[in-house]
Amino acid sequence: MSSPNRSTHIRLTSHPEPSTATSRHPIRWGAQDPKERGPVIGSVTNPADRNVIGAHGGSYSLYRALAISSRALNPVARPDLHNTHPTAEIGPHPQWFEPGKIVSLDPWGHLVGQVYGDEIAGGVDIRPTIAITKARLNMPEILSAMGLKRLKADGGVLHESGDISVTKVAVDPVWYLPGIAARFGCSEGELRRTLFEQTGGMFPELVTRPDMSVFLPPIGNITVYIIGDVAGLSDPKRRIACRVHDECNGSDVFGSDICTCRPYLVHGIEECVREAQSGGVGVIAYNRKEGRALGEVTKFLVYNARKRQEGGDSATTYFERTECVAGVQDARFQQLMPDVLHWLGIRRIDRLMSMSNMKYDAITGSGIEVVERVPIPAELVPPDAQVELEAKKAAGYYTPDGAPDASDLSQVKGRDLERF
Amino acid sequence: MSSPNRSTHIRLTSHPEPSTATSRHPIRWGAQDPKERGPVIGSVTNPADRNVIGAHGGSYSLYRALAISSRALNPVARPDLHNTHPTAEIGPHPQWFEPGKIVSLDPWGHLVGQVYGDEIAGGVDIRPTIAITKARLNMPEILSAMGLKRLKADGGVLHESGDISVTKVAVDPVWYLPGIAARFGCSEGELRRTLFEQTGGMFPELVTRPDMSVFLPPIGNITVYIIGDVAGLSDPKRRIACRVHDECNGSDVFGSDICTCRPYLVHGIEECVREAQSGGVGVIAYNRKEGRALGEVTKFLVYNARKRQEGGDSATTYFERTECVAGVQDARFQQLMPDVLHWLGIRRIDRLMSMSNMKYDAITGSGIEVVERVPIPAELVPPDAQVELEAKKAAGYYTPDGAPDASDLSQVKGRDLERF
Numbered sequence: 001m002s003s004p005n006r007s008t009h010i011r012l013t014s015h016p017e018p019s020t021a022t023s024r025h026p027i028r029w030g031a032q033d034p035k036e037r038g039p040v041i042g043s044v045t046n047p048a049d050r051n052v053i054g055a056h057g058g059s060y061s062l063y064r065a066l067a068i069s070s071r072a073l074n075p076v077a078r079p080d081l082h083n084t085h086p087t088a089e090i091g092p093h094p095q096w097f098e099p100g101k102i103v104s105l106d107p108w109g110h111l112v113g114q115v116y117g118d119e120i121a122g123g124v125d126i127r128p129t130i131a132i133t134k135a136r137l138n139m140p141e142i143l144s145a146m147g148l149k150r151l152k153a154d155g156g157v158l159h160e161s162g163d164i165s166v167t168k169v170a171v172d173p174v175w176y177l178p179g180i181a182a183r184f185g186c187s188e189g190e191l192r193r194t195l196f197e198q199t200g201g202m203f204p205e206l207v208t209r210p211d212m213s214v215f216l217p218p219i220g221n222i223t224v225y226i227i228g229d230v231a232g233l234s235d236p237k238r239r240i241a242c243r244v245h246d247e248c249n250g251s252d253v254f255g256s257d258i259c260t261c262r263p264y265l266v267h268g269i270e271e272c273v274r275e276a277q278s279g280g281v282g283v284i285a286y287n288r289k290e291g292r293a294l295g296e297v298t299k300f301l302v303y304n305a306r307k308r309q310e311g312g313d314s315a316t317t318y319f320e321r322t323e324c325v326a327g328v329q330d331a332r333f334q335q336l337m338p339d340v341l342h343w344l345g346i347r348r349i350d351r352l353m354s355m356s357n358m359k360y361d362a363i364t365g366s367g368i369e370v371v372e373r374v375p376i377p378a379e380l381v382p383p384d385a386q387v388e389l390e391a392k393k394a395a396g397y398y399t400p401d402g403a404p405d406a407s408d409l410s411q412v413k414g415r416d417l418e419r420f
Numbered sequence: 421m422s423s424p425n426r427s428t429h430i431r432l433t434s435h436p437e438p439s440t441a442t443s444r445h446p447i448r449w450g451a452q453d454p455k456e457r458g459p460v461i462g463s464v465t466n467p468a469d470r471n472v473i474g475a476h477g478g479s480y481s482l483y484r485a486l487a488i489s490s491r492a493l494n495p496v497a498r499p500d501l502h503n504t505h506p507t508a509e510i511g512p513h514p515q516w517f518e519p520g521k522i523v524s525l526d527p528w529g530h531l532v533g534q535v536y537g538d539e540i541a542g543g544v545d546i547r548p549t550i551a552i553t554k555a556r557l558n559m560p561e562i563l564s565a566m567g568l569k570r571l572k573a574d575g576g577v578l579h580e581s582g583d584i585s586v587t588k589v590a591v592d593p594v595w596y597l598p599g600i601a602a603r604f605g606c607s608e609g610e611l612r613r614t615l616f617e618q619t620g621g622m623f624p625e626l627v628t629r630p631d632m633s634v635f636l637p638p639i640g641n642i643t644v645y646i647i648g649d650v651a652g653l654s655d656p657k658r659r660i661a662c663r664v665h666d667e668c669n670g671s672d673v674f675g676s677d678i679c680t681c682r683p684y685l686v687h688g689i690e691e692c693v694r695e696a697q698s699g700g701v702g703v704i705a706y707n708r709k710e711g712r713a714l715g716e717v718t719k720f721l722v723y724n725a726r727k728r729q730e731g732g733d734s735a736t737t738y739f740e741r742t743e744c745v746a747g748v749q750d751a752r753f754q755q756l757m758p759d760v761l762h763w764l765g766i767r768r769i770d771r772l773m774s775m776s777n778m779k780y781d782a783i784t785g786s787g788i789e790v791v792e793r794v795p796i797p798a799e800l801v802p803p804d805a806q807v808e809l810e811a812k813k814a815a816g817y818y819t820p821d822g823a824p825d826a827s828d829l830s831q832v833k834g835r836d837l838e839r840f
Contacts, residue, residue, distance in 0.1 A: 055620035077747030131720035140560035200475035300551035327497030
């Protein structure tokens, strides 16, 4: 296998030049014609073609580097995209071209093989940033719901085996920096500099390449599960049920009982199945934002501080403890979250399975109508998760029963560390 | 709130200087005395103190930058670590100081408040890279196992409610670059350069700061779930059951039936409970390496290529399809995986719930004895997952029944895309 590095010259950063890719392969974000918009070229097999900052695959670009270091991967290998094209059509939708509507993903990301086929055939290494496939899901809670007659197999959406038929979509982040800055209310220059400095100096091109407006950040992807007819997502006559879920590995996978994450997610899936069975469409958008996008180490430190504080774990001081450890109560910033809903063509959500005011405000503020908000059924809330849920209700979470007052809140206590 | 950026001067990278932190706060990796080893300082509140490349929180440093851009987080905020200390003692173990044994995490990462308390009190912003807390897990499959009398509540490890009491640990990656290079069989210079170039130019300090040997890569963390007595992990008289699991969101959370990930994980947890109930200890190590560390977009592209190939999804061509799309069959590289087991003090695993030859070879090659390998019970393998499992058996996965031959393999076919 050839050497992983092409020459002995190392270029620490780059600067705008008349001959660079941004002039040969310019990106005109939001342009209707994909040829005019131009492809996102983040591969490193030919550095001269690159027109974005960062690399494909988010964090996984580091594993690619390890694969090359260990001589298992040829550094100039290009993907054979034969047969990888989407299993369902999504777009183009008018939202793709509405200014500022989509700034954190590439709406053409799943279609590169079709719309940039000529360029790829001509030797440009253009890679999909979105992939669409089909799957069958089998979850024990759905089988229980069938046993309890809450759900019934129909042979199409839900099978006798408990399998749910879905279309699933993986979406890698592609950030249009001027649009991201606008969402966060700062200048593009400030955003670029803060991203560079707060990551300990990641990607100097953020500051040296103002001509490159697109960034592939090394963060996790979004996964979307669509239950029912994908084409129905942009049809105003079809009802849509939706859960927007932020990753919580401890609950989503392991069933940790300190929060409502998996129970609410599963409830969302059940509602999506029901909606699809009655002719609508269900959508689950799963975002990799572990521990309110503060990461799991911070999350576990906060758990300890909550459980050990004087008076024990309490709804009254729930948010304070996160802020003490992390400097901020929440870093999820739902500002970018609606992009994927616009990409799907959604204009109205009939049932939103979320109580988060931040998610609701972000979705409705971006122009999507929300008809009904569906709280988590009380019987699904694990015992130790009451602290979080009541604290959130007091802080503005949606609840049809009214928010708890200070005295209610002070009654809500979590399990002590000694009783785990 | 103060401006996110301290001055108008932007420094694109840094270079070794006599006055830099690497001389004031040198890291002597592997030293026995934590004071001599020195703290890992990756925070950006005081750039002059930094002695590593990268930033804390892995990928989540980008969300911290967004929090600062939107003025929700003070860029110089420091964590209040009061009450966040570990709920269980881990180490120091002799493995922490055996040369080359641990190179991808900081063994002192959970103890910074204790061993570097003086430095923190003196104003150095030292942050934990490991956090240890307690939790209760409630999983429907464990409740089923109780219903079927495979498991029985004991009121300590497993409760009548189905709750499992665990100690859980979040471990952020901390890479000692000379040690990482040794694991991958390349020079440190080659590793640094490949990491820099293959990520599209992330962290020029990888090449400009040979004096800084430690890197906080923006990849996902490890979570460890310990069932039973943590102190038993380093006691040669206690039995240990262990599952080393690589993230597969589609199966782990959503129960996708194309692989065995969640079923094997849950089986591992059940075995861990049983081991803990009979006086041993159970360990689940969960690694964020989605889609063989190729990411979910690549994974879904490969699913489509597998399902659409001539003759349909087949065990014979299982690995080929990944290699066509990704250039490599697998980028998980189990070389670094055993570090966390050494950190826990483990010298012997009595029951390893994994059939992976790569995991087995990495664990035993690093000096941990494996007494028994426990395959996934046949009844837990979902129908569409046979293709993957048989292909892996033929490629060297452990199986007590013997590997399938070419003719067996060609019989194993997956579901067609039309039948999802």
